Ligand SMILES: Nc1ncnc2c1ncn2[C@@H]1O[C@H](COP(=O)(O)OP(=O)(O)O)[C@@H](O)[C@H]1O
Ligand SMILES: CC(=O)OP(=O)(O)O
């Protein structure tokens with residue numbers, strides 16, 4: 001039997017998202033999420049084939065478990081049990097591999113890799129650069145390996161797509177010896193999303209990725225922008241860690257680094273407290289108490305001043321990055337909005353491009369505001385007017401599909417039993 005299925009595991013700091021895919025047609029066989037890992041009441045939500053994971057109302061067949069999952073290992077073992085209950089456990093011969101999202105791959109990993117002991121050691125060595133993410137990613141891989149030692153495990157890194165950045169974009173202007181000794185440079189994240197969305201945008205324009213320049217705006221809870229020239233990343237807004245750049249749900253994005261010294265020296269905060277402030281109590285939530293863009297827009301519409309200022313700061317930062325990457329690229333074929341906010345918030349898209357007509361950038365209000373519902377909501381679409389100099393696009397991201405495709409391509413190369421044509 002040909003093994004043509006891939007399980008994708010995306011371990012976040014306190015959650016695990018997963019999806020089982022059939023690579024011959026890219027279909028979803030199961031998916032789910034384990035949330036609040038490490039808390040008393042963790043929750044596992046499992047959606048077998050047919051139950052639509054993105055729509056809670058259609059959860060007829062979904063299964064829920066509320067119990068304590070002490071760590072990512074316990075969570076993944078519970079996921080394996082749910083999959084086994086569907087007749088598709090980790091020992092299923094139809095399973096070709098597990099693809100794991102790993103947030104930080106440093107400069108070591110310029111593509112997906114088959115996990116062995118040396119890969120695990122390297123992911124561990126990179127923990128100081130991604131203390132919230134890499135430990136969870138590592139536990140996920142180690143647990144999956146223990147559950148089925150024969151099954152290939154593939155690591156797909158958030159940083160890979162950005163390894164093509166030129167040195168002048170990747171380096172900070174600080175003492176070279178210090179930077180080199182401590183690996184201080186800009187790595188960039190959300191790479192699988194930027195890769196997927198820039199490619200899909202080229203397809204939407206009916207052109208080859210090598211022919212187009214795209215600014216990708218990944219606006220989820222974490223948010224980042226990237227400048228993609230001819231299919232290769234030339235700049236991105238996240239840096240050493242996922243803190244730099246845009247205003248995010250709970251992260252500040254760019255601040256003067258002296259803010260940190262000030263808070264340590266004058267406010268008496270410890271480095272860990274400042275870290276927590278900038279990563280978890282800043283961004284939209286720090287400015288107005290909410291990090292969900294739907295709630296913020298509702299408050300803006302009711303005349304709430306704190307929400308209006310938070311929205312304006314978010315948009316101002318976004319606009320600055322659009323301008324910067326326009327200048328970096330010189331010629332721009334498309335601006336692509338993606339992730340939770342980018343795909344769903346028409347006010348964010350129109351405000352971010354307001355006043356940029358001189359750069360050939362604007363939205364068509366009717367197209368921008370047309371609600372995307374049903375299966376077509378996941379289809380990329382153009383929201384700029386016909387004949388616009390730069391296309392503005394809404395391109396739903398699919399990090400899980402991208403990870404699955406990279407995983408399957410890699411194991412197909414190494415395992416002649418798998419069909420290399422499938423899933424592409
Ligand atoms: N209909 C919507 N309108 C505006 N914003 C939305 C909508 N749906 C989701 N969002 C925003 O998307 C965010 C989540 O984005 P997502 O890409 O799923 O984030 P992540 O993967 O980083 O958790 C929410 O916090 C919310 O701000
Ligand atoms: C790297 C990163 O910021 O990821 P997320 O948006 O999933 O938090």
Ligand SMILES: [Mg+2]
Nearest residue numbers: 220221222339
């Ligand atoms: Mg995300």
